[in-house]
Amino acid sequence: MIFFAAMRHQMALMRASWQFLVLLGVLQPVVYLLIVLSSNPTAATVTAVMLMSFWGSTVWSGAGILRREKMEGTLAPTMLGVRDPRLVLLGKTTGASLLILVVISATVSLFLLLSGHAVVIAMPFWFAVGLALVAVTGTAAGFLLSCLFLLSRYGPQLSALAVAPVTLLSGLLIPVSVLPGWIQPLSWVINLRWVQEFLGGAARGAPDFTALGLGAVLTVVYFVLGAVAFERVAVLARKEGTLDLS
Template identity: 90%
Template sequence: MIFFAAMRHQMALMRASWQFLVLLGVLQPVVYLLIVLSKVPATETVTAVMLMSFWGSTVWSGAGILRREKMEGTLAPTMLGVRDPRLVLLGKTTGASLLILAVISVTVAAFVLLSGRSMAIALPFWFGVGLALVAVTGTAAGFLLSCLFLLSRYGPQLSALAVAPVTLLSGLLIPVSMLPGWTRPLSWVINLRWVQEFLAGAARGTPDFAALGLAGALTVVYFVLGAFAFQRVTVLARKEGTLDLS
């Protein structure tokens, strides 16, 4: 199936560029952990670091798939081929999300283990459900942002701009209650906030299923918005023939 073929292809590309994978999946979370962890790390802090690292990796890997294809001259065959290009893009963003999440998870677990610190997870099953949602969320965000960044001439600049504000507004390390009042409503549309609340609750033994539902709903919204953005990409590629010139 083309979806799984595209997923495997993207994973192979990322493994071939192992320096980039090490930078995003190993060095990035380790630096975060060294900065924020005290003697006895709170599980909530560890999950926040995982999500921060995953978001940054999503922006620089999955969200740049179409733009990289444009730079490498493979965008036209992807968009104009006999295979459904949506399945190709979804497969590639899924592959990027799964691989980077796996690397980050192993890195964080190894860091906690080797540092002699503890990380208690009261409900492993629901914590695993939360991690699965993280992968789906990364796919949805990568799908949407990949199209938006391609439609703009300032994709690299938007990539850099997308990391810090989302991390801050989602309340991963700074509680939303400490943010200026006018910014707090913005956190409602960032599903990382709700994923973090669910993961932290599952680790404590009190999972917040309302947060899980909101995170899932926002992920669906991201997919829908991505579909609209992808339609615009398709129009530029197939009807106007201007995509490669933008």
Template identity: 50%
Template sequence: MMVVRAHPLFLLGGVLQPSVLLLVVFFARGQPTGEQAARVATAVLLMAYWGSTVWQGAAILRRERLIGTLAHFMRGVRSPMLVLTGKALGASIAPALLTSVTVAVMMVLLRSPISVASPGWFVVGLVAAVLSGTALGTLLCSLFLLTRFGGQLSSALLYPVFLLAGLLIPVEFFPAGIRWLGWFVSLRWAQQFLVSASQGTPDFSALALLGLLMVVYAVAAVTSFRRIDHLARVRGTLELG
């Protein structure tokens, strides 16, 4: 509750966005059932979660710079990468929990509660999605430090991912030439695994691809943060204050 009070944007990504998307899908289309309902719920969950990750996680270092603590952050006793990872994890977990609760409550209110046949694997999928979001948030927040237009970039990244991941709109609706781009979006595999787990037939190849992309994002995050560190402390070309 304190997090939500302190950052009203959590309400946008965690409550408002998933609620409105579910209302649109349910009332424009009619009641989805079974696997369709699970697909819609996980799609909305992941979309709202991705939106929060891009807005909250990716803004961590920019916020440090805005309030004047970035220099201390980079020169602290603890490894800045460790602190950043912790902050990114916090920025991922809070919206993930809020969004999950919102989607679950909305599905009940819309009289379409989802039954999860493999709850254990479903939780594993959610945790993997959160870790993947954490890695991505860490990567983006390092990149966004290089430009003062991070806000615009954050917002520009939302819809390409929603479209390419095939969350609410199946990739078959797009030209064949661009469908392969969705392979690099972890949300696609997260949804595939979560839907399969809810049906009791976990798709482990999707989980493996989700894990692989998480590792790729994490390596890219570490590399880009080292680059930021180099620019700031060795070359002195990145303003920290």
């Protein structure tokens, strides 16, 4: 119950601060689409733009949740509350991921409609499954990064740094094959790479279930790392008292 309450609360917060939704969910994908859509776009290009925008949004909205709680003075009550604070954080990151995914999907669809570009999804069911994994991926990444960024006073700079390597190495808009050979293995641990391969395959009518499995496994790994990072935050805040909560 607390999970859904936190999710709704996060969505209400993001709707209230609509400027960030416009920035991350509308302007960002529109500019990427303008850059890449020189000719008839493929479904893979469109999903790449969606995932690029989604990752940037996840880092700035989902990952900043705990930092924002700290700024607004609600982190201490959350950490010391009766309910498990992990459920609260998980609910909030899920809410952020779902809302931003809906806004980005609507923006991309509207852009394609207005610009007269048609993208055919050969296997809509598996494409929808892939999008669901995207939402879970965003939740996991937001959960992990939110804890990590709380540990530093320089969250905004670290957030910006987190966006760059994923956009460069994940093979979304730049094929991994273009990168130097010694860098390419780094893309294996970025789950968006596998999600993108699955989504592109589902759109072409040939879903790659190995990619889906790898994406799912990496998402679980992100969740586990997030749980470890959260434990560290909890110890610093409640036992050692070295983490400023307000």
